[in-house]
Amino acid sequence: xxxFSLPRRPLLAVGTLILPLVALAAPVAAEPxxxxxxxxxxxxxxxxxxxxxxxxxxxxxxxxxxxxxMYVSHDGENGLVWVGDRASSTVVAVDDETFxxxxxxPVADGVFHxxxxxxxxxxxxxxxxxxxxxxxxxxTRSATTTITIPDDLRDAGATTHDVFVDGNHAFVxxxxxxxxxxxxxxxxxxxxTGRIDTGGDPHLFAxxxxxxxxxxxxxxxxxxxxxxxxxxxxxxVPAAHGIFVAxxxxxxxxxxxxxxxxxxxxxxxxxxxxxxxxxxxPVPHNVxxxxxxxxxxxxxxxxxxxxxxxDPETGAGQLVTVGTNPFGLAVVD
Numbered sequence: 001x002x003x004f005s006l007p008r009r010p011l012l013a014v015g016t017l018i019l020p021l022v023a024l025a026a027p028v029a030a031e032p033x034x035x036x037x038x039x040x041x042x043x044x045x046x047x048x049x050x051x052x053x054x055x056x057x058x059x060x061x062x063x064x065x066x067x068x069x070m071y072v073s074h075d076g077e078n079g080l081v082w083v084g085d086r087a088s089s090t091v092v093a094v095d096d097e098t099f100x101x102x103x104x105x106p107v108a109d110g111v112f113h114x115x116x117x118x119x120x121x122x123x124x125x126x127x128x129x130x131x132x133x134x135x136x137x138x139x140t141r142s143a144t145t146t147i148t149i150p151d152d153l154r155d156a157g158a159t160t161h162d163v164f165v166d167g168n169h170a171f172v173x174x175x176x177x178x179x180x181x182x183x184x185x186x187x188x189x190x191x192x193t194g195r196i197d198t199g200g201d202p203h204l205f206a207x208x209x210x211x212x213x214x215x216x217x218x219x220x221x222x223x224x225x226x227x228x229x230x231x232x233x234x235x236x237v238p239a240a241h242g243i244f245v246a247x248x249x250x251x252x253x254x255x256x257x258x259x260x261x262x263x264x265x266x267x268x269x270x271x272x273x274x275x276x277x278x279x280x281x282p283v284p285h286n287v288x289x290x291x292x293x294x295x296x297x298x299x300x301x302x303x304x305x306x307x308x309x310x311d312p313e314t315g316a317g318q319l320v321t322v323g324t325n326p327f328g329l330a331v332v333d
Contacts, residue, residue: 041069042326073123075093077121114163133170220240239285262297291333293332
């Protein structure tokens with residue numbers, strides 16, 4: 001019998017269930033991170049919101065535990081976004097592309113404002129509970145030192161609030177007194193090197209040879225020489241609070257105007273350069289400005305979930321929905 005004359009066998013036994021072929025679905029690719037983004041720290045919802053600067057789409061990312069995110073800094077040198085968490089007394093390091101948590105650094109209690117100087121790998125974080133500032137080495141992701149303000153100020157009821165780092169100097173604002181105080185520290189020795197008295201509730205920004213101080217209680221913005229702390233100029237801006245310098249423009253928010261005259265623009269001589277811009281939501285808190293000059297403003301408050309996006313040249317703006325009670329924000333590019 002030849003091979004070709006062998007009896008044929010059934011391919012399947014009788015009663016065998018024949019299943020249809022099903023094509024396996026290809027895995028869904030993760031949404032690529034935006035090329036340029038603004039990240040907000042949302043104090044009440046315990047997350048951060050990543051706003052795509054191009055199309056204003058928003059993705060939220062949770063932080064570990066029952067977090068209370070306060071402020072945020074972009075560390076392009078190390079590819080991180082640093083988020084201060086008041087609830088856990090830590091600063092959380094998040095990858096600036098995946099926005100996944102990669103590290104957490106313990107700091108002093110009462111986490112509030114923070115500022116990063118990439119050139120020195122230093123992140124300074126205010127701790128209101130003990131009137132302190134913790135300095136983090138961002139290259140090693142560890143705390144270098146914790147500074148406590150002078151005893152006379154602490155005994156009088158002062159505590160740390162805002163902080164700004166600029167080259168050889170770090171500036172720390174104090175609240176809790178009748179008026180404001182700004183302390184200057186060395187970023188090398190961490191020693192106190194100067195002090196100025198200001199209007200109450202001072203917020204800080206230093207750029208190109210000037211320290212700018214916005215005082216909400218005094219309703220002023222003043223400029224000082226960082227090396228000497230000499231006062232150069234003062235201008236009135238109602239309820240001046242959030243402050244950001246981009247190019248030759250000093251942007252300042254009017255936090256208490258209910259959205260009327262919410263965003264002010266000054267030049268570095270503190271001359272007003274444009275009519276104030278209104279916002280569609282109240283409590284314009286902090287401001288950050290992208291490379292193309294677009295201003296992003298958080299609107300804070302227990303149930304607020306809005307960020308204004310404003311073209312300062314035209315005054316045109318719109319609201320973007322983010323997590324609850326957005327506080328600090330930073331440009332990630």
